[in-house]
Amino acid sequence: MxxxxxxxxxxxxxxxxxxxxxxxxxxxxxxxxxxxxxxxxxxxxxxxxxxxxxxxxxxxxxxxxxxxxxxxxxxxxxxxxxxxxxxxVASSTLVPGVQTIIEIGGQDSKIIILRNGVVSDFAMNTVCAAGTGSFLDQQAARLGIPINEFGKIALKSKNSVRIAGRCSVFAESDMIHKQQMGHKMEDLLAGLCEALVRNYLNNVGKGKQILPPVAFQGGVAANEGMKKALEKALGMEVIIPKDYCLMxxxxxxxxxxxxxxxxxxxxxxxxxxxDINYQVTSFECTKCPNLCEIICISIGENDICRWGGRCERWQISGEK
Amino acid sequence: MKISFPRMGNSYIGFKHLCEGLGFEVVVPPSLTQKTITYGARYSPEFACMPFKVLTGTYVEVLEKGADVIISSGGIGPCRAGFYGVLHEKILKDIGYDFKFIVVDPPMANLKDFYNNVLFLKPRNLKWGSFLKKVRTAWKMLTALDGLDMLVAQRRAYELKKGDTQKAFETAVSYIDSAETYKEVVEAETEGRKLIERVPCDETRKPLRVGIVGEIYVVIEPFMNMDIERRLGEMGVITHRSIYVTTYVRHTIWDRKAEDYIKDAARPYLKQMVGGHGINSVGETVLYGKDNYDGVVQLAPFTCIPEIVARSILPKVSRDYDIPVLTLHIDEQTGETGVQTRLEAFLDLLREKQKVLGECS
CATH class of the missing domain: 3.30.420.40 (ATPase, nucleotide binding domain)
Structure with missing residues (x-):
């Protein structure tokens, strides 16, 4: 085969x-x-x-x-x-006619807009944790809830709490405040999902025309609470591909x-x-004030590749 | 007296020759490195933009090397860069440096100031005629350097061996650096161009064409934009930009109508001057759209208001002219991997689009 x-x-x-x-x-x-x-x-x-x-x-x-x-x-x-x-490539093959891909992973989130099967626009958020899975992970841990239970509990909510989602630090203090006021766990979790979605749409999705079919993928798509919050915010159905976390x-x-x-x-x-024992070493090149950090990957004595430099001094091609 | 000035691409070569020709000792601003950024970020307000921080860093470096006069450019209009000279002077004097800071504003901002600055640069015993001759040679140098820059942006996409054009370019720049007289500059330019044109190429390629718009400093200085033109060029893309040191000087000092066509192009979207190159970013994108460019990359320093204004308008221009736009916000935290990933994805997008269009026609 x-x-x-x-x-x-x-x-x-x-x-x-x-x-x-x-x-x-x-x-x-x-x-x-x-x-x-x-x-x-x-x-x-x-x-x-x-x-x-x-x-x-x-x-x-x-x-x-x-x-x-x-x-x-x-x-x-x-x-x-x-x-x-x-x-x-994966979504446009596995989700027929997809026009919007929402991908929320552990530390980044993206939006990809497709028209007629071709990518026409995209945006990516890498530095801010407020729109990503790590934040959900961390809050779940703080509340003592296994991350795979998170979505199920959030779905039970009938009255989600509004949580400030602009920044994960503010979101956390706002959540603690709401939790101390006595809000129910499911309402807090549903609120957190909505805050994350709001932040995602305002930040990564800003200025993008989100048309159906919408595919939702990445690790966070496992969270049913997030799917519901997305559907509520977008007012349309969101498709989660079968292998959403492997796309x-x-x-x-x-x-x-x-x-x-x-x-x-x-x-x-x-x-x-x-079975090969790869060694990774790194050093700071001092040939110029850029002080590039060069990374070497080697097998035994042989460096198989190096990178990290701004110039070609240390380059060996990654091929062989 | 030791003179120094900010670094912006290769323009330091022209300014160095001018100041030396006028009898000053020059501290050449070192190429921008992590060290520059470290100094810059340490002494600048956190929310100042990247160009401000890099200039602070450069000034600290040249002052450490013994410069006692720094010449910088000012600006007019609502961009805060117009205020940077004053702020830089205050910060550096607070740190404890003793030096003279000369901010050259465009003559229409204050003709008397401009004249006084010129008088400061012109040695008293030098005749006006010879002074102007020296300025003319330096100007020729600057235009030659910009010309080489434009040429390599066109040629990189065709080279057979990655990096050859860049090597030829660096040699060509060194030719210009070693020229003295006007005639020598002209010769150096011709030789340099030949060298670049002789790089083995595959002329049958059909490279993508991408326009670069944005704030002047991050557009011109390769260190700021992670060498985007070279990066794109070596990924097989022809780049074009309309901002160069010499065009900027020409358009702010004597050829002030030259950019009207850009402003006209922007008018349906933005009538108001928003400072910096905000209106240019919009207008140039419209023009690239009309010229059937494959895409546009907008370079914006993080927190730059003019570019933020432009950025919020560009999605509409992009839709109207069916031209994809990628915005890169640049600050000292910008990671190279993030830029590379976005550029790769952007080029994939442009190539797919090109293919689909090719199949339709």
Whole structure:
């Protein structure tokens, strides 16, 4: 069986999928990146090689996410693509006619506008936590609620509390205030979802024309409370694709498949990379006052790639 | 007396030659680095814009190197940059530096001030004729440097080996730097252009064309915009911008009608002067739309009001002219990865659009 691997290394989670020629997900793995992207990628590959049927052979690999270059260097990827394009490719294939993609992940959120199947506009929020999953995560932990229960509890609310959502720091103090006033837990959680949605639409979604069908994906789409809050704010139905939290990886796999069909070869190093001991070292280059932080990835004595410099001094191409 | 001035692209070469030619010792402003930003952020108000912080940092660096006169440009209109000279002087004197600060405002703001500033620069024993000749040579240098900049922005997208055009460009700039007389500058420019045009290229490519608009300092200084023109060029894109040091000087001092066509283009969306290059960002985007450019990148310093005004208008221009616009807000926290990701995604968008249009026609 011909399969294609997609790897999405984000700040919070690392997703690896294998898809076949008909976009079926053959195997998938979801790992917390936990600040160690190399380990996460290796662990992902290990899980995939265990889960996949023996006849499934990898014909091409694509990587995406904020550590896409790193993942590509380790695994030997054929396509390295930014996460916006990867998400758009996956959604436009799996959600027919999609015109708006709302993606809320652990530490970033995006909006992608498509018209006639082509991306026509996008926006991305990376520095502010107020519109992302980490904030929900953190508040759930503070309230002692498992994150997977969050949505179910929020759905019970009949009267959500209005919470200031502009900034996660203000939101937290406002929430504490409301909680001390005696509001019910479900109303607080529903209010938090609405605050997050409001912030997302006012910030990332500003000036964008949101037309249906709307796809909602990324880790936060698991939260039913968020889906409800989005539908309420937009006044339209929101579709959550089956593999909502793997969409980036699926998109990367689709792009790898496209590439393979064009040139019929792969750089994939094989599943053995899980056993290689990659070392990462870094140093500050002092050749000029820019003081670039150079990162080296090496196997034993050999540096396989370096990056981080503003000039070409330390560059070796990530390919081999 | 040691003179220094802010750094803005390669223009320091022209200003250096002018000041040296007039008999001053010059402290060349060092290329902008993390060190500049560190100084700048330490001594500037937190909500000042990035250009302000970088200038503060540059001034500290040149004062540390012994400069005792700093020449900077002022401005008129509602952008707070017009006030920056005064504020910089106050901050730097508070830190404890002793120096003379000269803010050159456009002559129409205050003709007498302008004249006095010129008198300060002109040595008394130098005849007006020779003074003007030196100014003319420096001006030629500046236009030659801008010309090379425009040329490489056109050529990078065609190069066979990534980075070759940039290398040729840097050599060409060094030719101009080593010229002395007007004639030598002209020759250096010709040689430099030849060098860039000789870089092995694939002329059959059909590169995307992207217009760059935004606030002048972040548009001109590559360090501020993470070398966006080179970045895009080496990703196979032709870039175009209408703001250059020499066009800015020409358009504020003697050729003041030159930008009317940009303002006319902006008029259906914005009639009011909003300071800085706000109205230009709108007008230029309209013009790029009319010229069938593939896209526009707006560069805005974080908290820059004129560009915020423009930014809120651009979605409408973008819809009306069917031209995608990407806005990048720039401040000292801007990460390179974030910029790269957005640019890659933007180019994917433009290429897909180009393909679809190609299939339709």
């Amino acid at each position: 011909r399969t294609y691997m997609g790897i999405d290394v984000g700040s919070v989670s690392t997703d690896v999928v294998l898809i076949d020629d008909d976009n079926n997900v053959i195997a998938s793995a979801y790992i917390r990146t936990a600040g160690q992207p190399i380990k996460a990628v290796q662990e992902g590959l290990r899980l995939i090689s265990r889960e996949k049927p023996p006849e499934a052979k990898v014909y091409a690999v694509g990587s995406t996410g904020s550590a896409r270059e790193l993942a590509a260097a380790i695994v030997g990827a054929d396509v390295v693509k930014n996460e916006i394009t990867a998400h758009a 980036g990886a699926i998109g990367a796999a689709m792009l790898a498949r496209k590439q393979e069909r064009e040139n019929g070869q792969t750089n994939f190093r094989g599943f053995d990379v899980t």
